[in-house]
Amino acid sequence: MTKHLEKLIKQLEVEAIDSYLFIGDSPRFPPRIFGGQVLAQALNAASRTVSEDRIAHSMHAYFLRPGDPSKRIVYEVDPIRDGNSFTTRRVVAKQEGKAIFNTSISFQGLEEGLEHQATAPTVPQPEDLETDAEYWERKARENPEAVHPAMLSHPIERRTIDPRDEDNPQPKEAVQHFWFRVPGNIGDDPVRHQTLLAYISDFGLLDASLLPHPYTPSSQELQVASLDHAIWFHQAVRVDEYLLYTMDSPSASGGRGMNRGSFYNREGVLIASTAQESLIRVRKPS
Structure with a gap:
């Protein structure tokens, strides 16, 4: 693993400071935080509050304010539902007490069912x-x-x-x-x-x-x-x-x-x- 990849993974896999509270850092690239970073950190935080037999299947998010890469991000996970088949988490990302991002993420255990998919494009x-x-x-x-x-x-x-x-x-x-x-x-x-x-x-x-x-x-x-x-x-x-x-x-x-x-x-x-x-x-x- 290169040092750049190791650093990226360390940033995306947020630090747990309580059962449902996490902290994330950013690369120091002004003027604002890359949206994919906040998506990944929020998903990582929520995933670590559910049982290992459940994996994320959908995520719906809104970017509310530009993030400041010089400041740490607090991720608050709300365990709003633990059902028999699905688990739901809501995550709010904050800087200086203000929400910059929120998302709902649904998790499910492995199941079998009907299958079909779109055809992949033909490309080099x-x-x-x-x-x-x-x-x-x-x-x-x-x-x-x-x-x-x-x-x-x-x-x-x-x-x-x-x-x-x-x-x-x-x-x-x-x-x-x-x-x-x-x-x-x-x-x-x-x-x-x-x-x-x-x-x-x-x-x-x-x-x-x-x-x-x-x-x-x-x-x-x-x-x-x-x-x-x-x-x-x-x-x-x-x-x-x-x-x-x-x-x-x-x-x-x-x-x-x-x-x-x-x-x-x-x-x-x-x-x-x-x-x-x-x-x-x-x-x-x-």
């Missing part, structure tokens, strides 16, 4: 694509000041299919894909694998609603933020094996964009699904 395999780190290394050689050092040393290996030109974004179909994996031995704990998938689920999801427009999340004309986020876990998750994250945006209106995502393994099995509404406000010239 990960070995045929360069990593995002290699892409940003090329960009850094062209313009070192334009690339944040974090882009060159991220612990998650990503390989984007048909990456967009960040300097000259042209409108295109609102569909994008990338392969990813956690390149290291992270063990078999299902909570750890779900925690990391929740973290990754916020990568690029907002971007899908910008694809039909000449903007990226870094465009100065835009104010962008995640408003809500949902995850459904359909199958057992292993993030140390390549997974395909495919995203699309069926609609944008009213200063908001709707985004959907699906995670498939290399055998085409649908592992998890996501949905998110985001703020994509075009600022008026001053």
